[in-house]
Amino acid sequence: MASINTNASAMTALQTLNTISKNMATTQSRISTGLRVAEASDNAAYWSIATSMRSDNKALSSVQDALGLGAxxxxxxxxGINEVIDTVDKIKEKLVSARGASLEDQKKIGTEITALKDHIKSVVENSNYAGANMLKDGDDVSITSSYNRTGTSVSVETIDITGADVQVLETTVTAGTPPTTTVTGIAAALFADDFFALTDTSTDPIAASSSDDSDVTIDSMLADVESVLSKLADGAAKLGAAKSRVDLQKDFVSKLSNAIDRGVGQLVDADMNEESARLSALQVQQQLGVQALSIANSNAQNILSLFR
Incomplete structure (x- = not known):
């Protein structure tokens, strides 16, 4: 039936064209954003998962920053502690050379040892990073190493280093008359007494009445040096182990972050090859839809010819 009130063909063609236009808008949005699921309305489940994983990845980025600072x-x-170990080794060599040497040679060696001790102080003082000095301050260090989420429960893991295990040297001066100086840390034994009091021969621990007495004093010093070296080696080992763990964790967190990015991409990213092919097909469909609507609208014009 031909009707001038209702053009069913035009209505059908218009509906089809509207659907094609809507699909084209969706495809163009995916191409412009690169996302198949850009909003919750696109796919609520995937959008929710992707949003949570992106949030976790931001937390992992902060973990990477913390690991970098800790490293x-x-x-x-x-x-710094390795430099101190090398310096203490040199002190040990000087003490061995002083054993059995003349008093004059011992004084010269004492001057060298004093310079080496000053170098240790300088190394400890300058082993500073971002306002933290583990070798001097002896503060416990806690480095954030991971962020874990299970459902609604979250936890943060840390790599901890006990400051007392790696504190090499700290000098505290207490006010008084005279002021009291307290030396603490792994290398404190090296500074408890002046090995070579060169300004006053009578107080020189090596300036004894006989070479045998000097050797006994040097042997005592060597025992202190060996004790300090042992503690320094333990501290360096703990720092080395923590350093190795931080490096491994940095690599893991980086790989984990990349894996999460890939997982999120698989959920929400658009396949550009597929979207390109779909857009081409929709453009053809749109052209055909416009043509079909034009043909449907021309039917009303054909009715006029019936009355001529």
């Missing part, structure tokens, strides 16, 4: 502290302390 800097550990690297600085590790470098």
């Amino acid at each position: 800097g502290k550990l690297d600085t302390a590790y470098t």
